[in-house]
Structures are given as structure tokens and as C-alpha cells.
Amino acid sequence: MSTVTIEALTAGYGDGAPVLDELSLDVPDGAVVAVLGANGAGKTTLLRALTGLVPARSGRVLLDGTDLTGLPTEDRVRRGLALVPEGRGVVVELTVDENLRLGGLWRHRGAGLRSAVAEMYALFPALHRRRDAAGHTLSGGERQMLALARALVSHPDVLLLDEPSLGLAPLVVAQLLGVLRDTAARTGLTVLLAEQNVTGALSVADRGVVLSLGAVVADRPARELAADPALRHAYLGF
Known part of the structure; x- marks a missing residue:
């Protein structure tokens, strides 16, 4: 339904060091992309920056080629972004x-x-x-x-989910991820799914993106990422 393009995005909180460091990422139309990484890698900040809840210090966020970077959150929602926050x-x-x-x-x-x-x-x-x-x-x-x-x-045209499985029983997680997968396949919804549940996220995703210290260190098909033990051990803890 919509393509998200992130160009050299730097963002953070207050006057502190940036959490995202010139992060670039393309999310194709209709793709389900799992955003993975350890705590502090920048997953939540990325989703909040896409919706304008965390302002960009530099770089751009584009939706179907239209620059959203300077728009308030409510305008981004009206243009088709939807965020399910952690908690x-x-x-x-x-x-x-x-x-x-x-x-x-x-x-x-x-x-x-x-x-x-x-x-x-x-x-x-x-x-x-x-x-x-x-x-x-x-x-x-x-x-x-x-x-x-x-x-x-x-x-929405683009759905952003932040840790939807946190604290839930495995059966409930499976149900939620199943609904997400089926809805995306049926409607062409573009999804960015930030998750610590790596196995669950990769099971429904087309691609996996691994963040470390606010930068992309891997961007590969989900099955390839799940099958790479060196990458999993280095950045995902299993």
C-alpha cells in the first residue's frame, strides 16, 4: 500500500547523544519487516521518529516519496501511519x-x-x-x-508495532502474529514490527533488519537471517 524510505535519520532525546545514527532503510510496499536488536539498539526510537514523537535531528522520512520529516504526528497519522506502542x-x-x-x-x-x-x-x-x-x-x-x-x-497504509508480544503467553502471541500476517497478506499493508521475540517476528516477516547502536548492521530476507547463527549470536543473543 505504501513505501517508507528512511534517509540518514539521526534522532534522540533532549540534548543527549543520538539514539539513531544516520540510519537508512527502505521498507517496500506491502512488506512485513521485522526490526530486531538488543535493548537500547534503537528499535523503539525508530518507530517513534517515524511518527514524529521523537524529532529528527537530521535526515528524512518519506512516505511514497513525500517528505514527512517536518510534519506533526497527527498529520502523519492522517497520511496513513499507525503506531501500536509498547505497553x-x-x-x-x-x-x-x-x-x-x-x-x-x-x-x-x-x-x-x-x-x-x-x-x-x-x-x-x-x-x-x-x-x-x-x-x-x-x-x-x-x-x-x-x-x-x-x-x-x-x-492505515503503514503499521508500526513496538514489542506487541511483550509479557504475553505464547498462545496469545501466536494468535496476534497470525492475525498480523494474514491481514498484511490480504490487504497489502506495509508493516514495521519491532520485536525482542526474534523467532516469532521472523516467522511472519518477509525481511529482518538488525539494529545495533542506532545503525543497521543487517538487512536480509527473514529466512536467511534466522538461519545465520553467527549473526544471531552476535546481535540477537541466541
């Missing part, structure tokens, strides 16, 4: 249904919004069963389902 971010005071309708308001109204929410209930039957439940009553797995559904309900 299963949902509005806990709102119900499941209210969270979904809120997520869809960026790009839908009226019948279009109702249809988009219905799609999410078809994807996640557990959410439909709990549609009137407040966010704070959901289990960890249900909250992550809701966070993913709230991003997908806007029909």
Missing part, C-alpha cells in the same frame, strides 16, 4: 467499542466507521464478546488485541 496503549476508561470508534475517527465517519469497527470484531471475536467492557478490565492479551485493532480500524 498495550488503550484508553482504559473507555469500553472496547469506544476505543475502536476513537481509533477510526482519524479516517472514517458514519457508516464507514461502523463498517471498519465490524471488521475488527470479525478479526478479533474475543473483542466482540467484550465490546461493552472497560479497558481496565481486559486481560493483557485482550488489551494487546484491542491496541492492534484500534490501529487497524483506521485502515
Whole structure:
């Protein structure tokens, strides 16, 4: 659906040393790309910089050739980016249904919004069963389902996910990654998936990108990356 191009992106927090150091990466239209690396490698900062939550110090972020670098976060969302942050971010005071309708308001109204929410209930039957439940009553797995559904309900062109499997049971992780894989294959959604669960991420990805100290040290087909023991031991810890 959309191509993301990152050109020599340098970004960080406050006046400290940059976390991303002239990072360049191409994410092709419709690809699922796993962003891997140890804690502190720059995975979260990369996703936050793409959405404008962390400002770029230099370099550019382009979506289908259009420079997004100077745009505020809300404009990037309207142009088709959606972020599922680490920590299963949902509005806990709102119900499941209210969270979904809120997520869809960026790009839908009226019948279009109702249809988009219905799609999410078809994807996640557990959410439909709990549609009137407040966010704070959901289990960890249900909250992550809701966070993913709230991003997908806007029909984004590019989905950015930050550690969606963190703290979840393996069965729930398999379910979430399966929905992600099937949705990307069905819709052509472009996905950047930042994960510590290397095996799970590479099982659904087309490509794997390994970060170290804010720079890309490997960018290869997922199967090749999973089969390279030297690279895994050096940068991924297994």
C-alpha cells in the first residue's frame, strides 16, 4: 500500500547523544519487516521518529516519496501511519467499542466507521464478546488485541508495532502474529514490527533488519537471517 524510505535519520532525546545514527532503510510496499536488536539498539526510537514523537535531528522520512520529516504526528497519522506502542496503549476508561470508534475517527465517519469497527470484531471475536467492557478490565492479551485493532480500524497504509508480544503467553502471541500476517497478506499493508521475540517476528516477516547502536548492521530476507547463527549470536543473543 505504501513505501517508507528512511534517509540518514539521526534522532534522540533532549540534548543527549543520538539514539539513531544516520540510519537508512527502505521498507517496500506491502512488506512485513521485522526490526530486531538488543535493548537500547534503537528499535523503539525508530518507530517513534517515524511518527514524529521523537524529532529528527537530521535526515528524512518519506512516505511514497513525500517528505514527512517536518510534519506533526497527527498529520502523519492522517497520511496513513499507525503506531501500536509498547505497553498495550488503550484508553482504559473507555469500553472496547469506544476505543475502536476513537481509533477510526482519524479516517472514517458514519457508516464507514461502523463498517471498519465490524471488521475488527470479525478479526478479533474475543473483542466482540467484550465490546461493552472497560479497558481496565481486559486481560493483557485482550488489551494487546484491542491496541492492534484500534490501529487497524483506521485502515492505515503503514503499521508500526513496538514489542506487541511483550509479557504475553505464547498462545496469545501466536494468535496476534497470525492475525498480523494474514491481514498484511490480504490487504497489502506495509508493516514495521519491532520485536525482542526474534523467532516469532521472523516467522511472519518477509525481511529482518538488525539494529545495533542506532545503525543497521543487517538487512536480509527473514529466512536467511534466522538461519545465520553467527549473526544471531552476535546481535540477537541466541
